[in-house]
Amino acid sequence: MRLEQAKRDYYRRKAREEGYRSRAAFKLKQINSKYHLISLGHTVVDMGSAPGGWLEVSSEIVGSKGIVIGIDLIPVRPVAPNVKIIQYDITSEEFPSKLKEIIGERKADCVLADLSPKLSGVWDLDQFKQMELCHRVIDLLPEVLKAGGSCVMKVFQGKDMESLRNRLRTAFSRLDVSKPDASRKESSEIYMIALGFSGQVARRSSQDAQEERQSEQLLDSSGFVQP
């Protein structure tokens, strides 16, 4: 535990010293130095981007000929001329057309999703909501990501993770799971690294969707499991 705290302090200090607004920046740096998903001139879409650490890292890597589009429910301070930020809910019905307006005909080389719902403290509910956000990102991929492109997605490990993993596995030629050093060991988050997008994603199977609806119904509005 003390070691984990020391690591957290280390990355916090490092973020301050290197001018990043969140220590999350180092998670993306570590992932990208291993997988080389983002390069000079790339188009990157970052869903769930506040406060903007991943936007800063992506902006540096893509340079002035590249573009980074950040989306979050909450406002994000401007980052750089090559970063466009929109305040939007990615689950809203209008989001795909809003994104299309901004991205135009070009599709992204890389889609990032470091999404976290507002945490209630009730693990089953928070994990369920985070999983729903991940499925939403997967649903959007054919419209947003170019064939051959890649995706980095944070996942709260737990129930129904297999259905998410299966959808990614069939949509990409390679799927790795990564836990960057900058991510807290005790946290349940992992990162799915998906490379070589086929251009298509499988629909959620009706059985998965039904089971997930049932688990949603089991949770009442305060997040407690119904007997």
Ligand SMILES: C[S@@+](CC[C@H](N)C(=O)[O-])C[C@H]1O[C@@H](n2cnc3c(N)ncnc32)[C@H](O)[C@@H]1O
């Ligand atoms: C862990 S933070 C992202 C940190 C970011 N990668 C960074 O480097 O600073 C997760 C973000 O997901 C956003 N989020 C959650 N649900 C969302 C939704 N439906 N639409 C857009 N953003 C969402 C939250 O507002 C939060 O800012």
